[in-house]
Amino acid sequence: MARVFTGLLLTLVLTVLVLPLAVYAGPPVLAALRHEQPARQVVVPSYQQSPVRLASGGDEFPVPAGSEAPAPDTRVLAALLDAELAVDGSGKFSGAVQDALTGEVLYDLDGDVPVTPASSLKLLTAAAALSDLGADTRFETGVHAGTAPGTIILKGGGDVLLTAGESDDDAIVGHAGLQTLADETAAALAERGTSGTVSIRLDDTLFTGASLSPAWSREDVAAGEMAALYPLAINSAWAAEGVSSGPRAGDAALAAASAFAAALETSAAGYGFTVDPVIERGAAAEGADRLASVVSAPVADQVQQMLLSSDNYLAEALARMSAQATGREATFEGGTAAVLSAVSRLGVDTGGLVLADVSGLGGGTEISARQLAATVQAALTSTKNDVRALPYSLPVAGLSGTLSSRLTGTTGTGGTDGAGPSPAGVVRGKTGSLFAVTSLSGFVTDADGRLLSFAFVANGLEGNTAQARAAVDAAATVLAGCGCR
Structure with a gap:
């Protein structure tokens, strides 16, 4: 009886030991018997593994x-x-x-x-x-007092990622908003007692020379791959905000100035002055008073x-x-x-x-x-x-x-x-x-x-x-x- 019990015990022990081995070794052994090569298990280093989200x-x-x-x-x-x-x-x-x-x-x-x-x-x-x-530099778009009464100067400072709406501190495109600039300008003009009609001049003199490069084909410009270059623009001169394809504005600076004029007309309601929709170009005088300004996202963000x-x-x-x-x-x-x-x-x-x-x-x-x-x-x-x-x-x-x-x-x-x-x-x-x-x-x-x-x-x-x-x-x-x- 003892021998039977000992035999059963040995069988049980062998089963416990062999079963895990069979689980791990069995498939390769069977594959070998079928003349198959076992699949290579690739160990991927942690620094090589693909992230599940973008950092x-x-x-x-x-x-x-x-x-x-x-x-x-x-x-x-x-x-x-x-x-x-x-x-x-x-x-x-x-x-x-x-x-x-x-x-x-x-x-x-x-x-x-x-x-x-x-x-x-x-x-x-x-x-x-x-x-x-x-990396931390920002570009300023400002409004300055003109030399003539009732005249203001919208001055481009290199920000071509403006938005026609309000500034969005969390955005790169649209970090600086022309509506926000208009609101601040209207308040500054009201504080100065401005009345009647306000005229806007556009100062886009920061960039000089030709606005279209001879290296660009007319076909690429017509297709919206590029446009005449100015020191202020809404959404990189794309004709519509929120898109990055299709046509671009032929005169992105004037388009931005027109958007600012429309925003200022809205902001002026209740302040006792109106805005002339006709915009002419003209440089701000040296040392002219700055009435309002908005700044771009940092250069590092713009580069990205x-x-x-x-x-x-x-x-x-x-x-x-x-x-x-x-x-x-x-x-x-x-x-x-x-x-x-x-x-x-x-x-x-x-x-x-x-x-x-x-x-x-x-x-x-x-x-x-x-x-x-x-x-x-x-x-x-x-x-x-x-x-x-x-x-x-x-x-x-x-x-x-x-x-x-x-x-x-x-x-x-x-x-x-x-x-x-x-x-x-x-x-x-x-x-x-x-x-x-x-x-x-x-x-x-x-x-x-x-x-x-x-x-x-x-x-x-x-x-x-x-x-x-x-x-x-x-x-x-x-x-x-x-x-x-």
Whole structure:
């Protein structure tokens, strides 16, 4: 009887021990018997995992592992990227990848060849605005007393993100409102005992020179890609507020002044004066009394808005403000000179770099993929806190801005069918797209925690822009999955 009991006890113990083993080992054993390979379980590092929501600030972005993380092997990386950066038909790719910490070039595909970057050029404009203006600088739109009785001057100070309504302290577009400005102006005029009809003069003399660049095609201007540039505008001169497409106002400054006049007419009710709807241009006198003012969102917020939405009008305005801040004329030429100078001071070799504009819309710009990648690398490692805001203002793959619907696959070939982690939330970059051009420039923390800056550009495309866009996305996806050893 004791032997039977002992046998039953041993059986029970073996069952307890073997059952968990069977649960874990059974499927691989059965798979092996069926000549199947067990599925590889990918362990995704915490800094590589895609966030479930977009962080509001750069300080929440995944932190790279640092200098102890291994860098990709250049030969392995080249083979992987070369396989992605190719399309059927016309078009030629160039590309550069740098170690953000050391600046070492890890990949170079005609990286020194001048190319047309499209809107990736806005990286340089952002760097100049943050460096020359400062992240916390705000632009003032003011109302000053005119020299003639009953005359006031609406003076533009570089804010092209005004709203016709009330100021919204939580907004970037519409942070400063013309209705709020009108309310303050009406109260100031009433305090001065103003009566009769008030005439408005528009001072838009901050920007000088031509308002339309010869680098822009008439077709692009007609399509609303750009408009005549002025130092005050509602919603980047889009004809309708709350949209970022369609036609733009041909005279954005006068459109803003007209909106202010209408708002002042409303505010004047009960104060005993009316507003002349006819607006003429005229500069405010030196030292003229300021009656009221509103200020824009900080430059850092405007840079983020420019990069997320790829706003051409805002880019050109920020460059002119950079020119003005550095003692240059606030012209197209002054803006391009300011951008070149600022990027050079960051340590980027600007040899051979030619800027036709600062938005990337026009033809004639010549910049290399290495210069684009170097600008990102310089911003990531800059000793200036203001400049370090640039990379963390870039669109996030799969989450925000012009990358919100891109790079949402996994790190296999083509970025869609591999077993690695998704690049969504990991890659940050500035997109660029023209009829014959596509580009993507930015940075990524790879799977080992190494921080990499990159730029991939395709020029000379004919009807295969979508395929080229998929190729640069796939190349960025490869970086997110490295490894690469």
